[in-house]
Amino acid sequence: MTAGTAATTPGTAAEAVAVTGLGLVTPAGIGTEATWEGVCRGVSAARRDPRLGGLPVDISCTVPGFSATRHVGRRSPLVHDRFVQLAVAAAREAVTDSGLDPRTWDGARVGVVVGCGLGGVTTWEQQHRRMLESGPNAVSALLIPLLVPNMAAGHLAMELGATGPNLVTATACASGATALGTACALLRDGTCDVVVAGGAEAGVSPLIVTGFARMGALSRRLAEPAAASRPFDADRDGFVIGEGSGMLVLERRRDALARGAPVRALLAGYGASADAHHMTAPDPEGAGALRALRTALDQAGVMPSEVDHVNAHGTATPLNDAVEARVLRKLLGDAAAVTSTKGVLGHALGAAGAIEAALTVLALQHGTVPPTANLDRQDPGVELDVVAGAPRRGRFHVALSNAFGFGGQNAVLLFTTP
Structure with a gap:
């Protein structure tokens, strides 16, 4: 599908x-x-x-x-x-x-x-x-x-x-x-x-x-x-x-x-890809990241319009944030509530994708998207609804968690409410 x-x-x-x-x-x-x-x-x-x-x-x-x-x-x-x-x-x-x-x-x-x-x-x-x-x-x-x-x-x-x-x-x-x-x-x-x-x-x-x-x-x-x-x-x-x-x-x-276990969320989709572009810089077109996002959506049977939250990779580096923002805008528009928890936690490198996946689960469970710390003046090139200042409460049912690595390695997880 x-x-x-x-x-x-x-x-x-x-x-x-x-x-x-x-x-x-x-x-x-x-x-x-x-x-x-x-x-x-x-x-x-x-x-x-x-x-x-x-x-x-x-x-x-x-x-x-x-x-x-x-x-x-x-x-x-x-x-x-x-x-x-x-x-x-x-x-x-x-x-x-x-x-x-x-x-x-x-x-x-x-x-x-x-x-x-x-x-x-x-x-x-x-x-x-x-x-x-x-x-x-x-x-x-x-x-x-x-x-x-x-x-x-x-x-x-x-x-x-x-x-x-x-x-x-x-x-x-x-x-x-x-x-x-x-x-x-x-x-x-x-x-x-x-x-x-x-x-x-x-x-x-x-x-x-x-x-x-x-x-x-x-x-x-x-x-x-x-x-x-x-x-x-x-x-x-x-x-x-x-x-x-x-x-x-x-x-x-x-x-x-x-077994009657409480289910916090469902991990419904996963997409992985390689940029095959550069040792450390992302592909400026974001083609690999976009492919991983689409694969996660396809695996879950979810349309882009159904995504209402994204925990972005959002490293605060000039290149990464710009490319990720363009890709998300292209695929999702500006309807999803986007955050980067690296503003609070810093970048935990190989652990970051798992930490942020857990936080994405909690966002769905609590109906709350944490704010992006230190977002005082959003880059005009970031045409997304980035949550800042305070948590945003609402009904969130489908969320993406992005993780991108040196070597052009991309991994995207899609979570839904149970």
């Missing part, structure tokens, strides 16, 4: 997948409720970061008050890099929220898919410094299992007793959304009955921040960090690096209904 012949009920073109659990650990707070309240306040979490002192850019959005010992476990600092710690904390909340019990489920039917773009970069930097300063014998014997990206999924499998497919997707800043799309395929083809899927990233390290700064990707509004991340604003000049994790528990809709 194509978007032009969509059924009247969204989600009937392909079997919709139920979202039955959410877990969030973000710069707006630890836990889904704290994060939702933070993004709805619309106040940026960006601050000067002492770990980045002396660098050309020294602002970031980090998770406040997160303690690996308290939020994960006593041994966690010894065996987990921070990106894994964030993933475990978010996944625990998501599984609890779903009402499923890992002690009783058939682990062979449970999959884990986590998006991560970088892996344990903090561990890598720290251990490299040790080797240079004190020699090879000072390097941790756990260096490799601490830093490789697949350990986010590996540790979740051990935590949850999930012995089904265990994957990490790496599509740069689209990684978390790609993970959710991959999870849908595992459910629809019958490989899994439950998939814990999302993204995790902890890339706020001196080397990574310096790399992005050298590229010119980061905001230089250092004197007022809370105003630095400005998606779709005429004065935007780059993103603020962030961190965090978003995890969702996904099941086939019929299975969730059979």
